[in-house]
Amino acid sequence: MSEDRRLMVLRAIVQDYVQTSEPVGSKALVERHHLGVSAATVRNDMALLEEEGLIHAPHTSAGRVPTDAGYRVFVDRLSAVKPLGQGERRAIGQFLQGAVDLDDVVDRTVRLLASLTRQVAVVQYPSLTRSTVRHIELVPMGSSHLMIVLIVNTGRVEQRVVDTGRVLTDPTGEALVASIRSGINEVAAGVPFTVAATRLRRLVDEADDADRAALEAVVSALGDALVEEREERVVLAGQANLARAGADFPRSIGPILEALEEHVTLLRLLGQLGDDPELVSVRIGSENPVTGLQTTSLVSMGYGSGSERVASLGVLGPTRMDYPTTMASVRAVARYVTEILDENQAT
Structure with missing residues (x-):
C-alpha cells in the first residue's frame, strides 16, 4: 500500500x-x-x-x-503554515495598532485571538526579568519627592514615588536630579533589567556620601519594581467557547476550567517552546502533561522584541481543531505583537 x-x-x-x-x-x-x-x-x-x-x-x-497520534501526524506533515488572507492580516494589524500601551496590547491580543479561533486565548505578559530597560525618567514632585518612571522595551511602564530626603526645588537639588537621571540611564538603558539592577547597585556604592542617600532611594525603588514583576502573568479570554464545544468533551469541561485557573501551570506550558522564535508549537491531547488538559490541544508561539522571545501567546481548544487555520492565526497575531513591541522600542 x-x-x-x-x-x-x-x-x-x-x-x-x-x-x-x-x-x-x-x-x-x-x-x-x-x-x-x-x-x-x-x-x-x-x-x-x-x-x-x-x-x-x-x-x-x-x-x-x-x-491524538493521528492529529500529530497530520500536523507534522503540514508542509507549511498557510498564511492568512490579506483582508484578515489587515484587520489584525488595524485592531492591534490602535493599542495605547502594553496593557491595551495584551487585552486586544487575547480578545482578538479568541474571536479569530473561537477557542480559549491565552496571552502571557512580558516579564521584566526577560526585558531591557529603555529609559528611566525622574520627575520632581514637591520639595523632596521624586516620581520614578521605568520604561521597558516591551512598552511596559512602571512608576514609583520616593522621598529623597533632599530639597529638590533649588539649583542644587535640580542639579542632583539631573545627575542621578544621567547616571542611572548611562548604566541601565539598553540592557536586561537584571543586569541593570547590578549596575545600579554599583553606582550607589561609588556615589559621593552627600548624594548616596538620594540615589539609594531611587535604586531601591527600581529594585522593588523588578521584584514585583518577577511573578509573570497570563490573561485569558474566550472560556465560553469551551461550552460551545461541549460535544468534544464527553465527560466534563470542569477539569479544563480548573486547570485554566492555575496560571502557574499555563505559564509553564507556554514556556516550553523551542528556541526557534518562528516556530508554532502544537501540543495535542495526551501530550499535555496537565491531566485536566489532556482532552485539549494548545497552539502557541513566542513573541518579543527583535529576535528575542519575551513571552508567549496561544489558544487552547478541543483536539478536534482546525489546526492549519488556528496555527496561521496564532502566528500572524504573534508577529504583529512583535512588530508593535519593536515599534515601541524604536520610538
Missing part, C-alpha cells in the same frame, strides 16, 4: 471530522475527496491506519475518528 495514499486518507479523515464532528466512513471519503481509488481500497487503508493507532472507532460503526 502506498504510504502517501495512506497519509492522504488520514488527512481526509481529519479534515472531515473537524468539519462535521461525525465519524468518517470510507464511502464518504470516496464521495468527498478525489482519492483515485475504490471504497474497498480506502477501507483497507483505514484498517492499517487503525492498526497504527492513528484512527479509531468511537463506537460500533463504519466511521473512524483521528486519535
Whole structure:
C-alpha cells in the first residue's frame, strides 16, 4: 500500500471530522475527496491506519475518528503554515495598532485571538526579568519627592514615588536630579533589567556620601519594581467557547476550567517552546502533561522584541481543531505583537 495514499486518507479523515464532528466512513471519503481509488481500497487503508493507532472507532460503526497520534501526524506533515488572507492580516494589524500601551496590547491580543479561533486565548505578559530597560525618567514632585518612571522595551511602564530626603526645588537639588537621571540611564538603558539592577547597585556604592542617600532611594525603588514583576502573568479570554464545544468533551469541561485557573501551570506550558522564535508549537491531547488538559490541544508561539522571545501567546481548544487555520492565526497575531513591541522600542 502506498504510504502517501495512506497519509492522504488520514488527512481526509481529519479534515472531515473537524468539519462535521461525525465519524468518517470510507464511502464518504470516496464521495468527498478525489482519492483515485475504490471504497474497498480506502477501507483497507483505514484498517492499517487503525492498526497504527492513528484512527479509531468511537463506537460500533463504519466511521473512524483521528486519535491524538493521528492529529500529530497530520500536523507534522503540514508542509507549511498557510498564511492568512490579506483582508484578515489587515484587520489584525488595524485592531492591534490602535493599542495605547502594553496593557491595551495584551487585552486586544487575547480578545482578538479568541474571536479569530473561537477557542480559549491565552496571552502571557512580558516579564521584566526577560526585558531591557529603555529609559528611566525622574520627575520632581514637591520639595523632596521624586516620581520614578521605568520604561521597558516591551512598552511596559512602571512608576514609583520616593522621598529623597533632599530639597529638590533649588539649583542644587535640580542639579542632583539631573545627575542621578544621567547616571542611572548611562548604566541601565539598553540592557536586561537584571543586569541593570547590578549596575545600579554599583553606582550607589561609588556615589559621593552627600548624594548616596538620594540615589539609594531611587535604586531601591527600581529594585522593588523588578521584584514585583518577577511573578509573570497570563490573561485569558474566550472560556465560553469551551461550552460551545461541549460535544468534544464527553465527560466534563470542569477539569479544563480548573486547570485554566492555575496560571502557574499555563505559564509553564507556554514556556516550553523551542528556541526557534518562528516556530508554532502544537501540543495535542495526551501530550499535555496537565491531566485536566489532556482532552485539549494548545497552539502557541513566542513573541518579543527583535529576535528575542519575551513571552508567549496561544489558544487552547478541543483536539478536534482546525489546526492549519488556528496555527496561521496564532502566528500572524504573534508577529504583529512583535512588530508593535519593536515599534515601541524604536520610538
